[in-house]
Amino acid sequence: MSRKTILIALTTGILGLLCGWGLGFNMAPTNGLPIRVVADYLHAVLQADRTFYTQHVVERMEAMLIVNATEKWREDRTLPLPAQFFKESSRGLQVRGKPFRYRLISIWPINQENEPESEKDRHALEQVVNFGEVAEREIELEGRKYHQTIFPDRAVSRACVNCHNAHEGSPKRDFKLNDIMGGLEILIPLE
Numbered sequence: 001m002s003r004k005t006i007l008i009a010l011t012t013g014i015l016g017l018l019c020g021w022g023l024g025f026n027m028a029p030t031n032g033l034p035i036r037v038v039a040d041y042l043h044a045v046l047q048a049d050r051t052f053y054t055q056h057v058v059e060r061m062e063a064m065l066i067v068n069a070t071e072k073w074r075e076d077r078t079l080p081l082p083a084q085f086f087k088e089s090s091r092g093l094q095v096r097g098k099p100f101r102y103r104l105i106s107i108w109p110i111n112q113e114n115e116p117e118s119e120k121d122r123h124a125l126e127q128v129v130n131f132g133e134v135a136e137r138e139i140e141l142e143g144r145k146y147h148q149t150i151f152p153d154r155a156v157s158r159a160c161v162n163c164h165n166a167h168e169g170s171p172k173r174d175f176k177l178n179d180i181m182g183g184l185e186i187l188i189p190l191e
Contacts, residue, residue, distance in 0.1 A: 036136065039149040039186050046102060046184065047151075049089070054082040054157045062159070069159065071167075081163060083111075100189065101146075104153060106182030108172035110164065114182070121148075121185075128152050128183045135183075138190065145190040150183040 033041075058069045058079055069079040080088060083104055090102050105125055109115050116122040124135040128150050136149045155161045155175055164181065165173045175181060 035147045035188055035190075036149065038188060039136070039147065042100065042102070042186050042188075043149070043151050043184060046086075046186075050082055050086050051156050053085050054159055058082060058159050059157060082157075082160065083114075101185075101187040103185050104182060105150070105185050106153075108164075108170065108182070110167050110169050121150075124148075124150055125183050129180050132180060139187075141187065146187040147190055149186045149188075151186070152180045153182045153184045155179050155181050 058081075061067050061079060062069065067078055069081045070076050071081060071084070072078075073080040073084060079085075086104060093099070093102075104114050105116055105121070106114050107116075107122070107125060107129060116125050120137075120139075124137065127133065128135050129152070132152050134149060134151050136147065139146050139148045155164075155177055158177065160181065161175045161177055161179075164170050164175050
C-alpha cells in the first residue's frame with residue numbers, strides 16, 4: 001500500500017468516527033417502549049383473557065349444561081356474556097386511577113354504549129372493519145391527550161356469533177366465525 005492510500009483511509013476513518021460521534025451526540029436518547037408496542041402488548045393480554053373466558057368458561061359451562069351466559073347475568077345468577085366480562089374488567093381498572101382505558105366499539109352495537117364516540121372514531125372503526133387493519137391516532141378526551149389504537153375485534157367463538165345473530169336488538173344478524181364484529185379500542189395517556 002502506498003502512503004497516499006493509507007492517508008486517505010485514515011482520513012476517511014477519522015471523518016467517519018467524527019460524523020458518527022456528532023450524530024449520536026445530537027440524537028435524543030430513547031426511554032421506554034414505543035407507544036404502539038405498549039398498545040400491542042395490552043391488546044395481546046386483553047384478547048387472550050377474553051378468548052380464554054369465552055372458549056374455556058362460557059362454552060364449556062354451557063356444553064356441560066351447568067350454567068349459561070346471559071345478558072341479565074346479575075339478576076339471573078348466570079355467567080356474564082364475554083362482552084360484559086370485558087366491560088366489567090375495564091370498569092375495575094378505571095377505579096384504580098385510569099392508567100389506560102379500553103372498550104369494545106362497533107358500527108352495529110347491541111349496547112349503544114359501544115357506539116363510536118365521534119365521527120372520526122366512526123371513520124377509523126370503518127377502516128378497521130373494512131380492511132382488518134389497526135387504526136391509530138392522537139386524540140383529546142376530557143382535557144387529556146391519549147394515543148388511540150383500534151384493533152379489529154373478531155368473532156372468536158360460536159358464542160359470539162350466536163349471541164349477536166340471535167339478539168333482538170342486534171342491527172346485524174349475519175356474522176360468521178372470525179368475522180370482524182367491531183373494534184377493541186385502547187387509549188393510553190400521553191402524559
